[in-house]
Amino acid sequence: MCYEIKKIETKYGIPSVIVNEYLLHSKYNPLSEAEKFARKNYVPKATHVLVGYGLGYIVDSLLNLFRHNEILIVIDPLISNGKINVKTEHKMSKQVIFFDCKFINDLGYFLRSVEQRKYQTEYIVIPSINYKNIIPEILLEVVRQVQQLQYRTIGDIATVNKHTNIWIENILNNMLNLLRDQSIDCLKKSVSKPIVIASGGPSLAKQLQLLKETRESVLLIAAGSTINSLLKQNIYPDYVVSIDGTEINREHYSQLKLAKTKLVYCFTNHHEIRNEFSGSGYLFLLESEKQLNRIIKNELNMSVEFPILKGGGTVAHFSLSFARYISDGPIALIGQDLAFTNNKSHEENNKGYKEINLEKLPENYSFVEDYYGGKVLTNSLFLGMKQDFEKLVELLPNPKSIYNCTEGGVLISDMCNIPFKTYLEKFSSNTLKEDLNLVEKSYKVSKDLLNIYFTNLINQCETILEDLVLLQTNRFEENTNPQGQLIRSVTDKISSFKSKYPFFITEDKLSFLKARIEVERSESVTDSFNFDINKELIIIFETFKDAAGKIVNKIQLEF
Template sequence: MTAYKIEVQQSKNGLAILKINDFFIHSKYDPHTEAERIISKELSLDYVYILFGYGMGYLKEALLQQHVAKENIIIIDPVYEFLPVEEQECTVISKIIKMELENMISDKLQNLSTKIKVICTPNYDKIFPKEYNDVLKSVLDVQIVHKISVNTANRYADVWQQNYIHNTYHAFKDNTIKVLNKKYHHPIIIASGGPSLTKQLPLLKQMQNKVIILAAGSTVNSLLATGIEPNYIVTVDAGVENYHHFQNIQVKNSKLLYHLGSHYKIQDEFTNQKYSFLELIDLEFAKQLKNLLGLEPPLMRGGGSVANFAFSIAAYMTTGPIAFIGQDLAYTNNLTHANNNKYSQAIDDNYKKQRGMFEVEGYFGDKVLTDYAFYSMKKNFEITNSLLVHESPIFNCTEGGLCIEGIKQCSFDEFYKNFVKPFEDSVAESTEITEEKKGDLEEYKKALNNQLQMYDKLIKEMDYAILLLTKNRSTIAFEPNVVKNLNKLDKLAERLIPQLFIQRIVEPITLDVLNKYPAKKYESQEEAYIHIFAKNKDLYTRLLVALKHAKQYTIETLKKVEESSEWKQS
């Protein structure tokens, strides 16, 4: 620390101030007033704050005086341990470790919010320019990942809901991936559809009986076209485009690992064994499945792509080493996908502009083109890897694309020689899988009929509440009859919604409404009424549409049950 000279001096009004090297970091006249002025300019409701530079703690005190929760403050100071103060209330970081900082920021941002502000103590950006830029970059990366997740949730909320309800039927009949937990000791190859996959396929074909191959979604088509049938296909994507990838695929032995939010028609048409799972954010839905149907699909850590899920699943299934191939997360050779992928295409300048592409460090230390969607997938790989405890090494054998920090790189040939050859005399797919107990379809049918009754109750009450809202005559307050019925609806929703399979459509609507109508400071009575009225009407109107859709999906699923051969036999 010889590079930094830290001095404690006194301001004109007698308060302790710091000087680091040649820079004062507080006002020489009145550091309290200075801190209050800085915070008043930056203050916003419901934000998480990063204070870059602690000094004598004046900025932190100013935030607390504005009723910012101490849990929503992160203090970063590269020389904190050498300061003549000790923080007792808020989180303090002195050494910036990118992954740890991003995990901390993400944990503090509730419900995938992007509301975070970095407030720099005066002159700290001049004393520690690299560290300050690192913090700004980490904040931006977290915001990008969260924004993409929110956009995805909003875009697919309704189709997810349709899939969840339809897929409860398959989950009721199929095994969960719990039966695959640590069943393998062989290497697992996760094959993704990046452009670099094409060059790895000949070696993959050579070793296909000595390893377990997980095909990430649509990658199955590139594998099958080369005569490689994966052991397992992972599917998570909700959209109909994902279903089109799976239409008419011809597999003999491949098994399907499906998220309950994936397009339900894939599960309808896939005739081989299937295994279900959920994502960590599906915790409430998982509780419902257990309470209402007795089902317990394991919760896997996911991300922006099916390969993110495949990574978590691979570590769940095997004690052996894991290798990625085709995990470019970039437009290698100006291509979007590997050969034989239905959506593979070359990119041009217009495509680059549409996707907002930029350059990052590549696999070979070069610069490669990526975009924010790919970049968020990279961040999710890095987060999963940092949290994972796995018995064997994990390698990125893509030999192209971008660099995934924290995951070792090696050539696919090197991985084959070091980790596959030892299994030359054994066949990978030789493990006995214990079947789980299947549920009674009669009980499943009763559960769906109960859901329909609850939908009818909620739809009736919500229709009436919206009608009352529109008839409210006052322009500054809700009439007693409106308040009474809104309270009745809220209590009914609070009781019934936790029993319905609609979390993935209710949560995005609720969060969107909360963000669209934030509380404002110093509202008049009339302004507060207009704000709350608009918020309630928007929320109830959108929830009503969602409930009607969910009811229809439940009716469709019931019909599927009654037309199934299992139901007719029972």
């Protein structure tokens, strides 16, 4: 598209600009207009997506309002095309990110990566003045992708808030599993057979009989709860990948008691799931868990690396990354519908199975292009997962050897579609040799070091809890540290703790403390202290302390 740009002088001597006959800033007082516009659109603690930079006045005004380390993402084709310049201070700002319109289809994936780094999960799309008239298609695409991500994020936030306590217990208990389990590092490039990843979509049903007949010629990975559909047909996978820390996920594995199938899991996976697998277990890291490598190396004196697997919104993404990690060969996806094929949510033996009532569809449901070029019903969550698959395939090595053999569901772009039977005929006949030998377990965590680590964790939590309770109850005795010093002290302690467990101590839980340090007023704590956040922090540290205490007892009694 062509853009005709004309700069004008305003009544107050401040420049404005006209693009394709549309005025981007007031011709009277652009700064005052930008301040009012920013106040109207600013949402505390949200990630702001500004569509339209103009001359940067709105960016200045938004940055002046930011108080909680908010992020501002700016999208403007005029910048991408070199038509307007960006202020140096905006280029240098850690709170401003400029997204190139040339990659607009990857916006959702990019926002997800920002979310994982900054732990800010609410998104606000702000169309700058008159940009809806200049770039309507780009604005609509931004809104569409942000809405898809927001549907997913709302679920993620609810999960984190609801399950914080169990996730803390999961991490600590799965660290205890270092006494018996290995890193997936010892499996790297160890597989020569063709790989099949089974997911729980409705189309899995049509592949099960063929999978059963050819089971020994492939390495089979079950994505999470799909294990139940496979076991119903007496099909035992080589590996099950599990990442979910919730009680609902644990129930999928209840009473399975698998002897030969191996579990591949992350540290936030529900810790009781491991008990259903009497065989080997292998650990990897999610992006949000990456700080655990430092703890494992520095405090547990282990030299092993726990790889961070690329993923997305479902365990199937991590299953694909794991498959590529252990093999350079062909990989087939089956049951990866990401849609309500035949108005079904899952394969019928999956515990999450339900039928869809077409007469009462939520607003985020829609019909999109399917595997065969027709139409299939899906929703925003599934479409976000589809986008994650498309980006993941781009990032993984040997993408041309990844095949979608679902034969149903949505069309996943840039992935080769072939029938499952064709995949098996093409690859299994040439791969009857045994898998490569696994690397022997080359590390061993010290039980004593684990005990010391968890004991120190208990002491650290107790110290922080003493300060938080003191702030909560406003009990200050004479000759004690002034209020400002106490807040500074507890903030430093929590910040240090946050460097190890950032997923639980998010920035908003510290921002009010840091702001309190800056103010250091003489009023009582009850006038300024955020009791709700303080209660959240107390619960978090009490959970860490209690979980660590139980683990110390386990180490002493069971190992």
